[in-house]
Amino acid sequence: MATRLLTINTGSSSLKAALHHMDGMERVDVKATAERIGLPGSRLRIADAKGASLLDQPDDLHDHDTALEKVIAWLRDRKLDRLDGVGHRVVHGGSRYREPGLITAELIAALEQLVPIDPDHLPQALDAIRVTQRAFPTTPQVACFDTAFHRHMPRVAQLYALPRAFAETGLVRFGFHGLSYEYIVEKLRGIDPEAADGRVVVAHLGNGASMAAVRGGVGIDTTMGFTPTGGLVMGTRSGDLDPGVLVYLLESKGMRSDALSKLVNQESGLLGVSGISADMRDLLTKERSDPAAAEAVDLFCYQARKFLGALVAVLGGLDTLVFTGGIGEQAASVRERICRGFAYLGLELDRRQNAAHAPIISRESSRAVVRVMKTDEDLMIARHTARILSELSGPTVNEKD
Numbered sequence: 001m002a003t004r005l006l007t008i009n010t011g012s013s014s015l016k017a018a019l020h021h022m023d024g025m026e027r028v029d030v031k032a033t034a035e036r037i038g039l040p041g042s043r044l045r046i047a048d049a050k051g052a053s054l055l056d057q058p059d060d061l062h063d064h065d066t067a068l069e070k071v072i073a074w075l076r077d078r079k080l081d082r083l084d085g086v087g088h089r090v091v092h093g094g095s096r097y098r099e100p101g102l103i104t105a106e107l108i109a110a111l112e113q114l115v116p117i118d119p120d121h122l123p124q125a126l127d128a129i130r131v132t133q134r135a136f137p138t139t140p141q142v143a144c145f146d147t148a149f150h151r152h153m154p155r156v157a158q159l160y161a162l163p164r165a166f167a168e169t170g171l172v173r174f175g176f177h178g179l180s181y182e183y184i185v186e187k188l189r190g191i192d193p194e195a196a197d198g199r200v201v202v203a204h205l206g207n208g209a210s211m212a213a214v215r216g217g218v219g220i221d222t223t224m225g226f227t228p229t230g231g232l233v234m235g236t237r238s239g240d241l242d243p244g245v246l247v248y249l250l251e252s253k254g255m256r257s258d259a260l261s262k263l264v265n266q267e268s269g270l271l272g273v274s275g276i277s278a279d280m281r282d283l284l285t286k287e288r289s290d291p292a293a294a295e296a297v298d299l300f301c302y303q304a305r306k307f308l309g310a311l312v313a314v315l316g317g318l319d320t321l322v323f324t325g326g327i328g329e330q331a332a333s334v335r336e337r338i339c340r341g342f343a344y345l346g347l348e349l350d351r352r353q354n355a356a357h358a359p360i361i362s363r364e365s366s367r368a369v370v371r372v373m374k375t376d377e378d379l380m381i382a383r384h385t386a387r388i389l390s391e392l393s394g395p396t397v398n399e400k401d
Contacts, residue, residue: 004082006075007381008068008132009089010124013037015067019080020382028378030054030080034067044070064124068131086132086141087385089179089377091121091228093145095170100148100384102392103129103141111143118227120265140392142385149178150212150219157221157314175222177204179377181212184322186380187373189217195369198319201311203304204375205334206325207235207278211304213311221314223307229264232307233300235278238268270296280327280334301337308338318345318368324375332357339370 003023009016015034021027028049036042042061046054055074061067075081088103094114101107108129115122132141151174158172181202189196200214209232212222223231233239241264249255255263271278274296276286287294312318323335332354339349346367354361362370 087381150175173225199315205328
């Protein structure tokens with residue numbers, strides 16, 4: 001079985017990498033984070049398994065290639081580059097890829113065709129794949145798709161009300177954050193198998209935010225659609241918009257498509273409404289003194305509450321609500337506001353437990369259990385990578401040991 005794995009998780013301006021051991025015990029030796037890639041003030045941080053800093057310095061990280069090459073160079077300097085495999089988070093797998101898969105020339109070519117759908121994530125993931133292929137040319141690599149979890153949604157949940165020909169060419173609702181949802185479902189099954197088989201809504205709330213309805217451990221609907229821009233209000237993304245708004249901006253305001261993409265992906269959401277920050281922590285601090293900050297928080301919570309109600313309707317009720325992601329795990333007041341108004345479902349929060357970010361924040365009398373759970377996309381990538389590499393025939397996967 002593959003034991004030493006490097007996982008790579010690229011964002012639009014960030015990169016996370018971790019060195020995992022999967023030899024019967026799941027453990028992380030090193031975690032690296034590159035922030036503000038391509039922007040002023042970029043920084044590279046590396047920490048050990050206990051979180052102790054091994055490197056923390058400003059750096060000129062003008063692209064994802066540079067950031068990842070510096071992480072690999074650091075690993076090589078410390079003789080930590082003997083790998084059994086590399087696992088990559090790939091945001092979009094399109095209609096074709098329903099499961100994680102071994103990276104081949106064919107898969108890379110297919111992903112290149114999907115770049116126009118997700119230009120903010122796929123180019124960075126492809127760059128990371130090419131860098132690691134150059135650095136470790138004989139090491140097998142695995143792509144883990146954020147869309148895969150949602151490929152089992154009923155067809156009606158995937159369709160847009162457009163002429164049928166568009167769906168036949170792949171213009172459907174894909175959904176994202178799948179690795180996070182998959183991890184939460186697995187973790188919930190280990191804690192409470194009966195709950196995991198019930199009616200669950202998982203709220204992944206961070207700079208990117210979405211929700212998913214899960215029944216019997218299978219995703220049946222989600223808030224994001226064809227791209228990661230849709231659904232909930234996010235840090236810098238608009239979430240759902242009337243299509244007429246986009247037509248109006250293109251035709252009446254003369255916006256170009258690239259400017260429109262920048263508007264809805266980088267300049268909207270919490271940042272756009274508040275005019276201050278995309279960070280929920282900043283807005284919660286300022287909401288009492290700044291009406292625009294308060295309005296941004298209110299809109300985020302209102303939209304999340306509305307989508308939660310829709311997903312509960314799809315499920316036919318609610319047994320478990322899970323909050324995860326940076327906001328979901330840390331912002332007690334946001335959780336309280338989202339849950340407000342669901343008493344008719346028997347959902348009651350325990351204010352003290354919620355303020356303490358306890359694992360269960362609902363009252364004992366609550367018919368629906370509300371949990372706070374830390375997600376771990378990187379560990380999910382490592383698990384998938386170890387499983388796929390263990391299925392490869394022959395001794396080549398682990399012959400270096």
